Amino acid sequence: MTRYVLRRLVLAIPTLFGIVVIVFVLVHLAPGSPVSGGGEALRRPTGRAAEELRRLYGLDRPIPERFGAWVSRAVRFDLGESFVDRRPVGERIREALPHTLLLNGVALILALVIAVPLGVVAGGHPEGALDRVSGVALFALYSTPTFWMALLLQSLFSVQLGWLPLYGVASDPAPSGLAGLVDRLAHVALPATCLAYGTLAFVARLVRSGIAETREADYVLAARARGASRRRALWTHAFPNAILPLLTLFGLLLPALLSGSVIVERIFAWPGLGRLFFDSILARDYPVILGLSLLSAVATLGATLVSDIASAAADPRVRDGTAT
Amino acid sequence: MRRAWAAFTVLVLAAACRGRSEAPSARADVARSGTPPSSSTPALAALDAASEGTPVAVDGGTLQRRLLGEPTSLNAVLQTSLPEAQVLQYVQRNLFDFDAALHLVPGLAASMQVSPDGREYVITLRPEAVWEDGKPVTADDAVFTIRKIADPGIPAPVFQSLYDGLERVEALDSRRFRTVFREAYAFREMAFVMPVLPAHRFEGRDFRKAPDNRAPLSSGPYRVAAWKSGESVELARNPAYWGPRGHFDRIVLRIAPDNTTAYRMLLAGDLDEDQMDATLKARAESEPRFSDCCRLVEFYTLDWSYVALNNRSPFFEDARVRRALTMLSDRAAAARDLYRGSARVISGPWAPDSPAYDASLPPLPFDPAAAKALLAEAGWRDSDGDGTLDRDGRKFAFDLTVPAGFETGRQVSEMLAAELAHAGVTARVRTLEWAAFIERVDAGEFEAASLAWSAVDPNPDPYPYWHSSQCPPHGLNNGCYRNPEADRLMEEARRELDPSKRTALFHRLQRIFRDDAPAIFLVNSTQKFGFDRAVRGVTTSPLGLSGIWPGPVGWFMEPIPRASTSVKRPAA
Numbered sequence: 001m002t003r004y005v006l007r008r009l010v011l012a013i014p015t016l017f018g019i020v021v022i023v024f025v026l027v028h029l030a031p032g033s034p035v036s037g038g039g040e041a042l043r044r045p046t047g048r049a050a051e052e053l054r055r056l057y058g059l060d061r062p063i064p065e066r067f068g069a070w071v072s073r074a075v076r077f078d079l080g081e082s083f084v085d086r087r088p089v090g091e092r093i094r095e096a097l098p099h100t101l102l103l104n105g106v107a108l109i110l111a112l113v114i115a116v117p118l119g120v121v122a123g124g125h126p127e128g129a130l131d132r133v134s135g136v137a138l139f140a141l142y143s144t145p146t147f148w149m150a151l152l153l154q155s156l157f158s159v160q161l162g163w164l165p166l167y168g169v170a171s172d173p174a175p176s177g178l179a180g181l182v183d184r185l186a187h188v189a190l191p192a193t194c195l196a197y198g199t200l201a202f203v204a205r206l207v208r209s210g211i212a213e214t215r216e217a218d219y220v221l222a223a224r225a226r227g228a229s230r231r232r233a234l235w236t237h238a239f240p241n242a243i244l245p246l247l248t249l250f251g252l253l254l255p256a257l258l259s260g261s262v263i264v265e266r267i268f269a270w271p272g273l274g275r276l277f278f279d280s281i282l283a284r285d286y287p288v289i290l291g292l293s294l295l296s297a298v299a300t301l302g303a304t305l306v307s308d309i310a311s312a313a314a315d316p317r318v319r320d321g322t323a324t
Numbered sequence: 325m326r327r328a329w330a331a332f333t334v335l336v337l338a339a340a341c342r343g344r345s346e347a348p349s350a351r352a353d354v355a356r357s358g359t360p361p362s363s364s365t366p367a368l369a370a371l372d373a374a375s376e377g378t379p380v381a382v383d384g385g386t387l388q389r390r391l392l393g394e395p396t397s398l399n400a401v402l403q404t405s406l407p408e409a410q411v412l413q414y415v416q417r418n419l420f421d422f423d424a425a426l427h428l429v430p431g432l433a434a435s436m437q438v439s440p441d442g443r444e445y446v447i448t449l450r451p452e453a454v455w456e457d458g459k460p461v462t463a464d465d466a467v468f469t470i471r472k473i474a475d476p477g478i479p480a481p482v483f484q485s486l487y488d489g490l491e492r493v494e495a496l497d498s499r500r501f502r503t504v505f506r507e508a509y510a511f512r513e514m515a516f517v518m519p520v521l522p523a524h525r526f527e528g529r530d531f532r533k534a535p536d537n538r539a540p541l542s543s544g545p546y547r548v549a550a551w552k553s554g555e556s557v558e559l560a561r562n563p564a565y566w567g568p569r570g571h572f573d574r575i576v577l578r579i580a581p582d583n584t585t586a587y588r589m590l591l592a593g594d595l596d597e598d599q600m601d602a603t604l605k606a607r608a609e610s611e612p613r614f615s616d617c618c619r620l621v622e623f624y625t626l627d628w629s630y631v632a633l634n635n636r637s638p639f640f641e642d643a644r645v646r647r648a649l650t651m652l653s654d655r656a657a658a659a660r661d662l663y664r665g666s667a668r669v670i671s672g673p674w675a676p677d678s679p680a681y682d683a684s685l686p687p688l689p690f691d692p693a694a695a696k697a698l699l700a701e702a703g704w705r706d707s708d709g710d711g712t713l714d715r716d717g718r719k720f721a722f723d724l725t726v727p728a729g730f731e732t733g734r735q736v737s738e739m740l741a742a743e744l745a746h747a748g749v750t751a752r753v754r755t756l757e758w759a760a761f762i763e764r765v766d767a768g769e770f771e772a773a774s775l776a777w778s779a780v781d782p783n784p785d786p787y788p789y790w791h792s793s794q795c796p797p798h799g800l801n802n803g804c805y806r807n808p809e810a811d812r813l814m815e816e817a818r819r820e821l822d823p824s825k826r827t828a829l830f831h832r833l834q835r836i837f838r839d840d841a842p843a844i845f846l847v848n849s850t851q852k853f854g855f856d857r858a859v860r861g862v863t864t865s866p867l868g869l870s871g872i873w874p875g876p877v878g879w880f881m882e883p884i885p886r887a888s889t890s891v892k893r894p895a896a
Contacts, residue, residue, distance in 0.1 A: 032759025036766065041404050042780045044762070045481040047798050052476040085396045086532045095553045151584060159588060166592055167585050168555060172576065267582045271554020275581070279393065284759050 004312055012301045019297040020074075020290075024067050027289050033059065034083045034284040057083055057286075070290065079291040084283050089291040092276060097258070099169055100272035103265075104257040106188050107195035115200045116246075119207025123242070124234050126212040134204070142201035150194045150267040157190060164189050167269040191268040195261055199253065206249060210242030217241070244315060251307030255299035381861055385881035386574040388596045390586050394554055394579055399537040400519035401472050401480045410870050411557050411577055414546035414570070414877060416519040419447060419466065421873030424865040426679075426782045428513060429873060432461055432520055432543060442508030442821055443491075447516065449499045452566045455522050456542040463495035468523035470503065472531060479532075482780065485788075486515035510818055510826055511783045545570035545877055555579060571861075571880035587854065590618060596856040597869075602664050602732070605852045614854070621853045622666065623864035626675040626779035629733065631724065631740065631844040632803045636795075637771050639722050640803075644702045646841035650688045651695035652743050659847050662735045667847040672834035673777070673786055675848040677866040679823075680784035680830035687845070688838060696747050706748050713748040721750035722771040727761040733774040736846060768796030768804055775802075779867060784830060787814045790842060805842030858882040 035053045036044055045053055054060050058069070073080060079089035122131040158166040165171070165187050175183050214220060215238050223237045224230070258273065265274040273292065280288035391407040400416045403409060419433040432453050437446045453461040473480045474487045489506040496502055505512060520543065525536045539548055545567065546559040559575040578595060580586040587604050589595040591613055600608065605622070608614040633640040633649070640646050659667035671687035674680045699705075704713040704720055713720040724741060726734045734755065741751040751772065756764070764770050788794055791814050794801035810833060817829040838845075851868055861879045865872045 030760070032757065032761075032763050036759055036762045041481065042406065042409065042778075043404075043481045043485065044766070045479060045484065046766070046800060048476055049479070049481065049484050053479050056477065056479070081533075086537075092553075099554075154585070154588065158592075166588055166594065167580065168578075172556070267585055269555070269578070269580045269582070269585060271552075271579070275554065282758065 001312065005309055008305055008308060012305060016297055016301055020071070020294060021067070023293040023297075024070065024290060025063070027286055027293075028063050028066070030284075032284050034286060035059075036284075070287075074290075074294065079294070080287040082280075082288050083285045084280075084288075089287045092288060093273070093291055093295065096271055096273045096276045099270060100259075100265075100274065101257060102169075102184075103188055103191055103270060103272060104195060104259075104261075106185075106192040108199065108253060108257060110192055110196040111199040111203060114196075115203035116207055119204040120211050120234060120239060120242075122204070123208040123211025124215060124230075126208075126215075131208070134208075138201040138204055141197050144197070146194055146198070146261070146263050147267065149197065150190070150264060153190045153193060154267070169270060191264050191270055194264045194268075199256075203246070203249070203253075206245060207242060210245055211238055214238040214242045240314075244311065247307050247310050247314065249307075250310075251300075251304040254303035254306075255296055258299045259296055381571055381878070381880045382883040383569070383571050383573075383880070385572055386576060387572045387859070387876075387879065387881070388594060389575065389577045389876070390589075390595050390598050391557070391577045391579045392599075393581060395551075395557065397537045398540045398548065398551075399521070399531075399534070400540070401469060401478065401483065401521060402532065402537065403482055404479075406870070407577075407579075410876075411548070411559075412519065412540075413544075413870055413875065414559050414575060415540055415542045415544045415548060415562075416521075417453070417543045417567075418519050418873070419449075419516045420513070421517060422782065422865075422867060422871065424863045424872050424875075426866060426872075428517070431873065432466075433516065436513065436516065438513070442512070443505050445503045445505075445512070445516070446496065447501055447503070450566070451499060453543065454564055454566050456547055456562050456564050457522075458564055459522070459524065460498070461520060461522075461543055462498050463501040464498075465523045466501050466520050467493050467495050468526070469519065469521045472521070473518070483515075483518050486518070508819060508821065510820055511785055514781050514783050517781060546575060549574075570877055590854050590856070593617070593856070596859050598854045600852045600854055602666065602852070604854075605666075606664060608854055617856060618854050619857055621855055621862060621864060622850045624668070624675065624677055624848060624866065625851050625868050626678055626782060626848075626866045627776060627851075628670055628673070628675045628848040629736070629774070629776040629846045630673070631737070631846065632765065632770070632773045632775050633841075633843050634768065634771050634803050635806065635842060636768065636804045637722070638718065639720060639771065642702045643840045644698045645704065646844075647688060647839065648695040648698040648702075648747075649744065649749070650841045650844045651691045651698070652747050652749070653740050653844055653846070654690045654743060655687065655846055656690065658736050658739055659849075662732060662739065663847060663849050666852070667849040670845050670848050672837040672845060673790065673843075674784055674830075674834070675779070675866065677848075678782065678784050679827060680786075680834070682831040682834050685831070685834055685838060688841065692743075692747060699747065699749075704748075711748055712750055719750070720748065721752065723754050724751040724772040724774065725754050725756055725761060725764070725770055726774040727758045728755050729758065730774065730776070732849075733776065737774045740844070765802050766796060766800075768802060770802075773802070780871070782867065785814075785818060786830075786833060786837075787818055790814065790837070803843055805840070807836065807840055807842075810836045810840070 033054070034057055035050050058066055070080065077090075081087065082089055082092055118134060122128075122134050125131055154166055157164040169184070169187055170180070171183050174180055211234065215234065217238070220233050220237050223233045228237070262274045262278040264270065265272045276288065277292050280292070389410065391410060393405070393407050395407040395411050396402070396404055397408065398411060398415070400412050403412060418431045420428045420436070421431050423429045430450070432449055433447050434450045435448045438444070447466070449461055449463060449466065455461060470487065470490070470493045472478050473483045474490045489509065491504040491506050493503045494501065522536075522541045525541050526534050538551060542548070542562040542565070545562060545565045547562040548557065549560040550558040556579060557577045559577070561570060561573065578589070580589060580595070583601060583604055586595060586598045587600065587608070590598040605620065608618070608620060633646055635641060655669040659665065659669055668676055669687045670676065671685050672681070676683055699713060703715045705715070706713050708714065724737050726737050734753070737751075737753045741753050744751050761773070765773050765775070788800050790801055790805050790810065792801070792806040792811050793799065795804035796802060813829050813833050813836070817826050817833070820826040820829060853869065855862060858881050859879055860882050862869070863872065863875060863878060865875075869875060
């Protein structure tokens with residue numbers, strides 16, 4: 001097991017390096033330049049001023065040299081300064097990170113809390129009434145565009161009913177103590193729902209098909225033959241086996257915690273990483289784009305590693321390399 | 325203080341009071357040296373004042389405004405986009421400002437003297453002007469700021485080009501400084517519509533990273549009380565302000581990037597002001613929920629849109645072809661159908677409210693038959709009968725590039741492409757993300773491009789955009805229009821210090837621009853805002869709401885409680 005973990009760790013280094021190289025090259029080869037700025041610039045620097053800016057941003061140096069400089073700083077945990085406001089990239093990420101973690105964390109919990117029981121129950125009676133209805137409903141949910149759902153939820157819960165706030169992370173001024181917590185949760189409810197429903201549909205169908213397969217397995221039949229109730233056979237015997245693919249999926253869901261969502265964050269005026277990433281791309285703010293890409297690459301590799309280790313711990317075939 | 329009050333009142337409330345003794349002498353000086361643009365009042369600009377009668381300003385309350393995005397820096401020299409300008413207007417006074425009629429009015433400066441050769445400007449600061457920390461605003465501060473603006477190592481895109489020909493700047497005493505330019509320039513005084521930074525706060529600090537760039541020392545009626553990244557900027561009164569105090573106790577500028585959410589925030593009372601697009605305006609007009617709480621303010625600005633044509637391309641090097649393309653475009657139909665009537669067709673590179681514009685010169689007519697004849701005259705015929713014109717074996721087919729997110733521009737381009745197709749000209753509408761788009765346009769690497777010109781100041785000087793010396797890659801004459809006669813007139817206009825003679829030159833130029841059609845000049849459209857009904861004192865101007873003084877600083881909240889305020893207003 002230790003050897004397996006070590007091997008995976010060592011393999012992660014070249015993967016990370018590869019990701020960073022590709023992102024760096026793509027970002028710098030893409031058309032457009034940080035000098036021309038965003039679309040809403042009042043005046044664009046031209047001529048000599050534009051040249052000076054290019055020099056200031058280090059864009060006059062060849063790409064390999066810029067890459068070397070960036071890597072040598074990044075390994076010392078220095079992501080450089082934003083071109084846009086000359087603040088450290090780390091500081092800009094730290095400001096937005098808690099908002100995105102809260103939003104995506106709530107969304108993920110919401111999705112799992114609903115999806116797993118729904119998937120198990122639906123998978124327990126394949127082609128049953130619940131399975132058919134939930135199948136259609138989940139498919140419809142999965143295909144619903146986020147921006148449309150966001151506007152719909154706003155219309156209903158904020159505009160018509162007035163139950164939930166329209167935008168933002170907290171009221172202004174924010175109440176303190178328990179009322180403050182309730183206020184934060186009320187603000188996170190709608191955007192989190194928008195982010196959750198797609199994942200929910202996906203995870204529920206995955207659990208459902210896992211359960212539908214394992215419920216026919218010999219060991220489940222054996223459990224039933226020994227007198228285990230239908231519910232017990234499903235949850236204690238079928239579920240742990242059906243959940244293995246979910247562990248792998250987790251490796252993909254966890255980094256999404258950090259990735260943010262441009263659309264949801266824009267509509268709900270949520271100051272998270274998605275908006276930061278999007279604005280940075282529009283402004284060609286290379287240091288911020290690279291910092292965020294590095295963050296999400298590390299998160300993806302880390303989560304994949306954790307989920308692989310969890311799979312290995314749960315399934316000896318993976319650990320011994322005998323899995324098919 | 326009293327004097328400042330009086331001066332403020334006189335300057336802001338009534339142009340008729342201009343000559344009264346309480347007014348600072350600056351006004352007369354400015355008028356002598358310069359540019360007061362034509363006094364034509366745009367019809368729609370009067371709308372707001374007319375609907376309000378004569379409001380009496382009252383103090384108190386909170387104003388909630390919308391920012392489209394996060395301000396980048398609150399260092400006024402480093403500002404690049406509208407959100408910064410919106411915040412800074414409350415916090416940093418300029419030396420001079422434009423008023424709603426686009427005249428220069430004094431700000432931190434009291435007066436301006438120009439040497440007879442038009443190269444030297446001596447500016448005297450107001451004695452009462454102080455920073456938030458109580459220190460006086462000095463000539464050294466102004467000299468420091470101008471040197472930073474002129475320093476090519478400092479990214480100051482909004483102001484840098486105004487100081488291109490700077491020879492030297494020096495303090496004469498604590499309140500007076502002299503700026504010397506290498507040559508006279510007709511619109512030079514607009515360079516002094518610029519902020520002043522407190523030199524003492526930047527000593528020994530990296531200018532681009534000083535703490536003041538996030539928390540600037542105020543010289544204006546408000547100071548920055550809080551800046552929550554990605555959420556809002558909050559302003560409170562600056563107790564040390566030397567001028568008349570602002571009406572609101574508190575101003576919150578909320579970052580709301582999405583138009584629909586911002587509209588709903590306006591209806592819910594979370595915003596008092598919101599810039600709207602044509603779609604939301606149409607929605608607002610039909611919704612009683614909007615008229616219950618809010619009102620529309622719509623007015624023409626100096627912005628105008630056009631399709632840039634690359635005059636170096638084999639398609640557009642011939643003026644007859646460019647003129648034909650304009651005549652194939654039914655611009656009046658675009659103004660009526662795509663802009664829903666909120667646009668006027670233009671005949672040259674200025675908006676009708678610009679002092680340079682000659683309203684008596686009609687645009688080229690929409691005349692497809694005459695346009696086809698012009699194309700044939702220029703050698704473009706359908707020789708192989710495939711429906712597309714050709715000349716010397718080359719088909720008349722080009723890319724018309726549109727920046728992503730510029731919805732009206734895309735619609736106008738699609739309409740133009742359909743109109744051109746009837747005449748056998750193929751325009752392929754291509755959308756490009758903004759940064760990629762503008763890089764190509766600036767480099768002159770395009771055939772046709774849909775663009776909108778947005779005015780930061782009323783300077784009508786066409787030289788940087790249409791003079792043959794300004795072709796890409798170094799200048800902003802993106803389509804590389806070249807006409808020796810137009811060049812000569814543009815050079816002359818830059819040197820002409822007499823406003824009426826200058827206007828005559830611009831009118832001659834406009835005729836040349838119309839007939840040469842260096843680009844397809846389209847329309848001048850309105851800006852549309854939704855306002856909470858309680859917000860009063862709103863002045864519109866051809867520079868928008870924010871580009872003028874006092875502009876938003878003069879707004880206030882109506883004191884009489886409205887009937888609906890006792891009930892919690894239902895959101896949207």
